[in-house]
Amino acid sequence: LWNGAAVGKGAQLRGAVLCSNAQVKAHSAVYEGAIIGDESIVKERCIIKPGSKIWPNKTIEEGTVFKNNLVWGVKSSSNLFSYRGVRGEFNLDISLELALRLGFAFGSLLDPGVKIGVSSDDLTAAKIVKQVLSSGLQLVGQQVYDLGEVTAPITRFAIRHNNLQAGVNISFAEQEELLQISFFNEKGANINKAQEKKIENILAIDDFRFINPRKIKEILPLPGMYSLYFSNLRQQLKTKLSAKLIYSCPASKLSSYFQQLLEELGCQVEKTDFSKLKDVVQQKNADLGIYLDRQGETFILYDEKGNVIKEDKLKVLLAYLLFKEDKNATIVAPVDAPSVLEKLAEKYKGRVIRTKSAPEVMMEDMLKQGSKQFALEFDGVQAVLNILRFLEREQLKLSQLNSAIPSFYLHKDVLECPWEIKGRIIRSLVEDTEENNCTGSLEGVKFTHPEGWALIMPDSEKPLVKIICESSSYELAEEISNFYKGKIQLIMKTQS
Template identity: 30%
Template sequence: MSGGIGTRLRPLTCQLPKPMVPIFNRPVMEYSINLLKEHGIEDIAVTLHYLPNKIKEYFKDGEKFDVNIKYYIEDKPLGTGGSVKNAQDFLDSTFVVISGDAFTNIDLTKAYEFHKEKGSKATLILKREAIPLEYGVVITDENGRIIRFLEKPSWGEVFSDTINTGIYILEPEVLDYYNKGDNFDFSKDLFPRLLMDNIPMYGYIAEEYWCDVGDIGSYIKTHEDIMKDFKKHYLLGEKVQNGIWIEKGTIIEKGAKLYPPVYIGQNCLICEGAIIEPYTIIGSDCVIKGGTSIKRSIIWENVIIEENCEIRKSVICNQVYMDKRSRLFEAVVGAHSKIYENTTIKPGVKIWPYKTIDENVIVKDNLIWGEGINKRLFGNRNITGIFNRDVTLEMIVSLGTAFATVIDNKGSYIISSDGNNLSKSIKNLLISGLLSTGSQVIDIEDGALPMCRFGIKYFNAQGGIYISTNKADEINIEFMDKRGVNIDKNTKRKIENSLITGDFNRCSSEEMEDVVSVNNFFKIYIREGKLSLKNIEKIKSRKPNINITSPSENIMKLAEEYLIGIGCNVKKMHYREEYTIEDVRKKVLEEDADLGVLFSIDGERIALTDGFNSIENERYWLLILSLGFKTGELKEAVVPYNFPRIVEKLANKYNANINYSKSNITDIMGTIIDKGIEFQYILNFDGIWAIGNILDYLYGQNMTLNKLLQEIPEYFYFKKEIPCQWEDKGNILRRLTEEGQQGKELIEGVRFIEDKGWAMIIPDEEKPIFNLYIEGYDEEYAEELGNLYDEKIKKLIKGF
């Protein structure tokens, strides 16, 4: 399979199909051809789509490699399975599918024997991978039979560290589910259907080397792995001396220093005074002048590097010129680029082909769209970063463009921010990006995140963006779909890919829309927030004293206007850093107020106090669910899978139903909205409207907060964080899932169900920790259970 575009490898693949990217001066696909030949496979079909002639011109009919090659070109992408089905006339017996961009020495003969021994119709060759998020995870039983697939899972779904390498041994009849020309994938479409129909399908776990040359990091690592492993040195040909490989025609001048391991291609000139340090690979026809130092870097062909340059852990593509005293640190330079004298290219920068960089320049940003993209641009729910360090001006404009490109470049989008000046600046940059696609932008100005979600539905927009700023210039950017729900992980991936490729929809100046600015939209939001309240007159007659605070002054202003409008006396408390609901409780008690409210910085969440009780997090959820069940507003509710199961007792009391969702905000909020549970949406995700609904109930029913809290059954629940290494996560979760213990659920993380409680272990999406959730029938047992699983995880970590 050689049709991939190689998005994550750009700029290496801007002018080159991914299988043609060189490893030690040979296309990576050539190693796959040689592997097949080594195992007696000489008839090879190659599926092509992106830049097919580059591959055909190099490999031709395969005679040079002692194999027979046929080519099958897709006019449009057909998916991994569809591309193989397109070669149907070639598939008359058991066949192997292998990616043209994977580097491996997996024993295909052993895998084939396993396939036949098991009577398998589809055998997937698997490998153990410490951090499997970018791969398909495959779960097998003790006999190797496949029982479950997860495509590019989140950490909460990593139930195993055995990943799909994309190498398969298949019987032709498994493709009968589809017709030639159908677009389908093996992992997403065909294999789940085989599993559903109970077709024998097995996973063969390979012990040999395998690397998906999928991004720059893995590309560099593959070269280092080969150089480090003596058993793979046969791939590199004859050594001049220990750890140094030099091909014919290359001249190493006297006084040049080479520190192994080093690989240098044909017809190169390494001048006197040049220093070639370990794990450096230099392609053919290159010139390295004196005083230049290169370490852990890969230089392609026809590259000239002048005197006194410094190159560290970088990749330089074909026909690049680098002038004297220039420096390259963990960067990538595309083909045919010119870097002039005394230029510094900072870590993480990617320079696209045919770029010219003037002398005396410091390059901090990519030369295509403006910003390097981390492997995981989005966090669990949003993009967070320090301004001008993680999040730059150029990146922000491109984010707006990518968002509209992915969702609908002719759509309408709501945009809003908190009152911070930096947030407003970021908002204007995002607006520029959105407008450049031909989209309509409706700016509802300063507000709260729930107000932005409300605006999306109010204007029937295709999506929305909300920007807020925390202390120390930390920016948060939330992207929402047409429901007002945070975008899902597939949309996040598409936005990231659009940024990486620079593949944006653009409009002409005639097509560019004006920004629609809606002044005082908050008035509409506040008015709408009052419409569902039934007891405003009772609230006004009682004139409750409410103390409010928030890290955001803007949220306090909105909450103040809303609460005054329903009849409350409001006192704004000056917020100070690390303020908690306990601080608010003390103030409420001192001032004999009726209620205290701590709003989150975006206005989405609240914590409550009556001066005696502090209610936040899961206790707040239980309070509002109790209120909803009691009034009949809620016949069913949605809670995250890691929530205390005491909620079931509460629901049963009122004959209500509980729906569990995964614990990320997209799944929770999306499930609530899709089920039409408006009351829960308001109380969970709109802090300002929520406090109005709570007061409406309390004063309408002549109820106190303390009395309402008594409706909640006693429960014993806590969360613990256990530090680990990123690479520990998949291995430990797999070992936990393989334990033979009964009462185990694999819906999100691993949940162990005991007689008197449960423990749930979920790897964190953003930090190198395990989150451990515990609930027990009493406090002592909950603590005992927590210690048990805390110790279990720590022992597994120490075992590495």
């Protein structure tokens, strides 16, 4: 390993050479005699065959197999955006130069002189990226408003409340140890794929719209967004609560405001570590436990018996609340969500619109139906408060609310799959299936069975294929999943 070389978690190096500042990301393998040139990057889950030579300043995209001087299954390196923005390691994937250029590009995409709110969390690296990206926006003629150190939901609120035309939030994904840069439109939703592609194109050709230095505008502060956001929530709720709550949240500022609001509403509140949350709920005879992530977007609930409610179960619970409070409600759900949503819609004379699973697509479709589901799905604090209000009004325990939701059983699996055969896998599966058993889908292909259904979805960002199955029991769902997993593995073996 030469100076500055970096090796990610789970990566394997066997008799290889990493030159100055070369990077090998997580779970990649570089074999005997291979040389990775200066400043080159081998992304996740790559295989660099023995004797291969990668010249300096090259990028080998995720899932690539590299042999000699040939690259099989290369993914275009122009795809800067991934899930909900630009994500990567600070000073490796997300350099200060990239942050500045992203400011240039996003600012050049928009009309000159628009008002853009920029925020970050309290991580020093995130604050530095915010400063640099804000400078980029200034240099192309935009009016930047500093929203301070706030979460993504508060940034969305600030955009709408202050009539801003766009926003940017820089945050730290704690579990993955990655920085995330999210770009928002005037409604507070993530920008769409077409806008992301335009930003990538602007970056590729340096098509930046710089202005005369005399016309550069000062950054204007918009302080007090935390207080304003929580005050607005308090006014919306218009009720008193009496629940005894145990909660956990890794973000100190969000945690403080959240607890203060709950106590003002009448709750008995105690904070604990996430690892102890389930046990403390039962030990203290609390009504429920709440975990909020550091961005205040994702949350997990524990009922008074210690049962966990998260992910798909939580999304169905939120849909149930929407249908109960508005008998003719229309909700938006991704193609891989459980079919129990349609059963709830039928019961409460509502409607389900299926859409693609990309967050920006879901946000756009939700906002077409109004802002309520958007707030519940992408603002954990608002969602928790709405659940507490419903429980208080109906005089229910969380376990009773949970049991009112029809049972469903999903099994999800992923298979690593080379980029170049994803399409062949889908075609082979369709050709090998009875016509009435296979239906088109917004993403991937769906197969129906007497026992349930299976959705096969190629991942748009990684060399993976997703298998999502639903049935009347978890065992049956797993059985369907294993059936398609075996078929896909056989197709991949045949293709290789």
